[in-house]
Amino acid sequence: MKITKSILLSAVFTLVGLTAFAQKDSGFGIKAGVNYNQSGDLIATSDLAIEDIRRGADGKFGYHVGVFGKIEIARLYLRPELIYTKASSSYDIDGDNTYSTSKVDLPILVGVNLIGPLHIFGGPALQATVNSDFENFSINELENDFTVGLHLGIGVNLGALGLDVRYERGLSENEATFVSDNVSGVDGRVDSRPSQVIFSLSYKL
DSSP states (O other): OOOOHHHHHHHHHHHHHHHHHHHTTSOEEEEEEEEEEOOOOEEEEOTTOSSOEEEOOEEEEEEEEEEEEOEEETTEEEEEEEEEEEEEEEEESSSEEEEEEEEEEEEEEEEEEOSTTEEEEEEEEEEEEEEEEETTEEEEEESOSEEEEEEEEEEEEETTEEEEEEEEEEOSOOEEEEEESSTTOOEEEEEOOOEEEEEEEEEEO
C-alpha cells in the first residue's frame, strides 16, 4: 500500500512548521519509544469450519520515532508531532499470526503544566497508513488509508529530557479484508484501529 502524495506533502509542510517553531524559541526536538498495541476483533470464514471464526487480538510491542514542536502560553502549551509508528497484534488462527501496520501520525496536542515537571495532555491525531501486513494472509483492501485517532497522556520534563506515557485510540472505523495464502480457504476482515499504550522519550534540541 503506497502512501499518497498529499500525505507526503503534508508531512513536509509539518516539518517546515516545526522548524519555524524552533526559530522562535518555542521548542523543537526528537522523540522515540515503544508502544503496546491491541487491534480489534477478527471475523473470518473457513472452508473447514461450519461457523464463522471470531478472534480477539493479543497485544504485541512495536516502536515509534519522530519530531515535535512546542509553543508554551502561560501554563498551557500546544505540541504538534510528526511520528512514524510500527504497531502489531496477533491472532490465533491455526497458530499465532501477526497483523502489523506502519503509519505516519500527526498528533495535535494541547497540554497543561501542573506541578513542577508534571504535565498532562490530549488531542486528536491524523493518521496515514503506509503499509499493512498479515502473516500467512494477503491483505485485499484497507477500508481507509487516512483516519483520525485520539491521544491522552501524562509526562514529566527533566531539563531537555522528557518522559511520557499516553493512550492512543483510533476513532475512525477501519477494517482490512484478507484471504489465506495457504489451502485452508480462510478469508475475512479485521478491525485495524489502534488501541495502544505508548511510552516515549523525547529530547529538546
